[in-house]
Amino acid sequence: MGKRLTENLSSMYLGAANSLKPKRARRKIVAYVESYDDISFWRSLLADYENENRYFEVMLPSRTSLAKGKKSVLMNQLGKQLGENMIACVDSDYDYLLQGRTQTSRYMIECPYVLQTYAYAIENYHCYAEGLHEVCVMATLNDHVLIDFPNYMKLYSQIAYPLFVWSVWFYRKHYLNEFSLLDFCSYVRIEQVGIRHPENSLGIMAKKVNRKLHDLERHHPEGIPEVEAMKDEFKRLGVYPENTYMFIQGHHILDNVVMRLLAPVCTYLRREREEQIHQLALHDTQLHNELTAYQRSQVDVSLVIHKNTNYKNSPVYAMIRRDVEKFLKIIKA
DSSP: OOSSHHHHOOHHHHHHHHHTSOTTSOEEEEEEESSHHHHHHHHHHHHTTOOSSEEEEEEOSOSSOOOOSHHIIIIIIIGGGOBTTEEEEEOOTTHHHHTTSSHHHHHHHHOTTEEEOSSSSHHHHHTOGGGHHHHHHHHHSOOOOOSOHHHHHHHHHHHHHHHHHHHHHHHHHTOTTTSOHHHHHHHSOOOOOOSSOTHHHHHHHHHHHHHHHHHHHHHOGGGHHHHHHHHHHHHHTTOOGGGGGGTSOHHHHIIIIIHHHHHHHHHHHHHHHHHHHHHHOSSHHHHHHHHHHHHHHOOOHHHHHHTOOTTTTOHHHHHHHHHHHHHHHHHTO
């Protein structure tokens, strides 16, 4: 008999506990996640599949430990204990794209009791381009469209895509010392975005990416045909030049791309709204009251984007939903 909670708390244990409840009681399925920040995302997704027969409880893998991370969840604590009443919900990182070339990747892809994001991480969903305008509106209360966010992120992705494929190739080959994830991210960051000419920031990035591409092709000519073949494979996996940003490291996309795009946009929108108040105010008292009310109603965009749920129409999100539906067919719940 295991002494640790996670050694005893297996899917079979939860199934036995469910059987002790009244016949009309709903079946509980425990969904373990990697960190506190993940709970809201998975709660929102799994709630769509609750009914009179089943419900999900989303939690960290141990109430007695602050250990976080995919390997902690899958390998060290849960492992083979997953089953019909206990699942794991994790960020894909590069493991989805590695397609079974590591033990963790194989386990994530093959185990029906593991749900993965497919996108690199949950942060990528918060950065879903189709919802970024709504993020700005929530932060500034100004609905003026300054930048076509979907088109910007599409162009960003197309520029980053060739180098991104090389990055995954190096991970598949385990050549991490030659071109690490940190190295890759340093070439696909946005330095500064101008509101009038946002495309200039992409032009600067494109020059850096092209230089690095020529360098990699020169030093690793053996990788060129494999990289080209990977592009066809990526299409089957749902990875295209237009949506690459969904599969690049989430924190990088959030901090070094999207927030550098949203920050100047939100600053401009707030100033624009304040100028309108100045122009429309009939007297100083009204001006003061309106400005105070507006400033109190604003929310920092860095907080808003973490609450952004405008990603549910994303094709990548639909891939997770398909896995949930497959899981429910397996357990016939």
